[in-house]
Amino acid sequence: MVGSRGSSDTVRDVRGFATKFYTDEGVFDLVANNIPVFFIQDGNKFPDLVHAIKPEPHNEIPQATAAHDTFWDFASLMPETAHMLMWLMSDRGIPRSFRMMEGFGVNTFRFVNAKGKAHFIKWHWKPVEGTAALVWDEAQKLSGKDADWLRRDLWDAIEDGHYPEFELGVQIVKEKDEHKFDFDILDATKIIPEDEVPVSIIGKMVLNRNPDNFFAETEQVAFHPGHVVPGIDFTNDPLLQGRLFSYLDTQLNRFGSANFHEIPINRPLAPVNNNQGAGFMRMGIRKGRTHYFPNSLGGGCPMMAGPEHGGFVHYMEKVDGQKVKRRSESFKDHFSQATMFWNSLSSDEKEHVVSAYHFEIGKVETHAVRHRMVHEILNYIDHDLATMVAEGVGVEAPKKFAGKKNKKKAPEVGIEFRMRTDTIRSLRVAIALADGFDYEQYSAVKQMLEDGGATPTVVSLFLGTMTSASGEEVEVDKSHVTAASVMFDALYIPGGKANVEAQSELGDALHFIQAMFKHAKPIGATGEAIKLIDKAYLPGIDAGKPKATKPLGVILSEDGAKESFLSDFKEAIAHKRFFKRKQSPMVPA
Secondary structure (H helix, E strand, C coil): CCCCCCCCCCCCCCCECCEEEEECCEEEEECCECCCCCCCCCHHHHHHHHHHHCCECCCCECCCCCCCHHHHHHHHCCHHHHHHHHHHHCHHHCECCHHHCCEECCCCEEEECCCCCEEEEEEEEEECCECCECCHHHHHHHHHHCCCHHHHHHHHHHHCCCCCEEEEEEEEEEHHHCCCCCCCCCCCCCCCCCCCCCCEEEEEEECCCCCCCHHHHHHCCCCCCCCCCCCEECCCCHHHHHHHHHHHHHHHHHHCCCCHHHCCCCCCCCCCCCCCCCCCCCCCCCCCCCCCCCCCCCCCCCCCCCHHHCCCCCCCCCCCCCCCCCCCHHHCCCCHHHHHHHHHCCHHHHHHHHHHHHHHHHCCCCHHHHHHHHHHHHHHHCHHHHHHHHHHCCCCCCCCCCCCCCCCCCHHHCHHHHECCCCCCCCEEEEECCCCCCHHHHHHHHHHHHHCCCEEEEEECCCEEEECCCCCEEEECEECCCCCHHHCCEEEECCCHHHHHHHHCCHHHHHHHHHHHHCCCCEEEEHHHHHHHHHCCCCCCCCCCHHHHHHHCEEEECCCCCHHHHHHHHHHHHHCCCCCCCCHHHCCC
């Protein structure tokens, strides 16, 4: 992420997704992102990208966001950023959880078999829990309530035994098919649509424990895309070629030693000898006089391992032509896949993209930059998109681009396409209580949540215990001071006259309901608690007509937590969001 260490987890940004594989033949680092494309095509532009997106140099503001003049000045002059910007402005830019976030290798690599035959590949990580995102207002509020939200969510899920699982997949393209696509597969600003090349699942990763020491096991990890093992090799992807240099250079500067690979968390399982006999972080103690090759004093050892000893050998690729610094003509299409991305989104997701551009470009003070971004980038992606963005950023609407409209789609790019709606496992449900609550209703819902693998959390005014109308005591997990609706996936309120009367006079409790509604999350209420829903004044919700509120994710039951309510509420929680609440911006939350 672009923010300095300690910046908020939930800002709109790209998330790294790096994984270290300890194999019998050495270490393989899959250095990925949660977005399958990148801003630039050539690694030489990376310093410019970083300089543009960082806080502006004269005042070191703003922190951890691209919403400022220098970034959008750069982006508006670099059409190759168009596709990546669409992903970033979409829900992909603000994931609900690291557990519900896809990973992509971005660059094109090779698989090389034992006979030396090669295939082009693209790496994919697919979360078993499906994909999900925050809404922007929710992401902003989480930054204030808990800046470490995404890391805490991952840690807590593992501690609770809800081990995140990710399937590892690859898209495989035969060498002879390299040029059969209408784009260059070595262009890092392009995806290979899955309807053209399906993803083949080849493995699974389960995160079944947290680090024992964060610094030793996480902070000191050194990733490098050049760390590959026999069978995996590079391509002429120009961005990848730049990364092969820059990552090693970064680690050398970061650790201050070429021996960073000897730190326990980075050390390969396979035995490795080299001629680095000294330097900081030297962990191994090797005997002998010779740290060079060739030599006679050490019997010629250590010597380079050839292929007959398992040494790495690059794929033999025949190359013809002059060596020049110039991008291929096939890299010049910057807008077709950005348009494809827009075409593929649901109407709700499109609204979120427009709102994201309103925020990001709306923060730009220079009118010329806003105008150029709308007229010379967005209008080439989609005229309707450009017109809607122009309205919110003080720029006149552009004239319709006369070119042929691209109607191609790739449904898998949207968050909703991979969202799982068949489980409530690992979701967090707030149960709002005050003294005098109905214990039977509370217990029935709590049991349903636990049986489904969700995490029920009792929220009240203060920590301590709450006493039910029938005398049972329940421990409060979170107070209104330490928790907020943005930290939960759903809300349940049990009946009980005293419970409802107390919460109806409590502003924090009513605000909790309103914010849940505004952020399109499921709400359940039983018995007298239906009156509390009325008191919250939710637009379009008539508590006297429970059946009418069900499609909006508000599940009500005057008869208590009966089986039908439990089933309907569980289904609503699994659905996660109800964006049909078109009046939600009216909610004062």
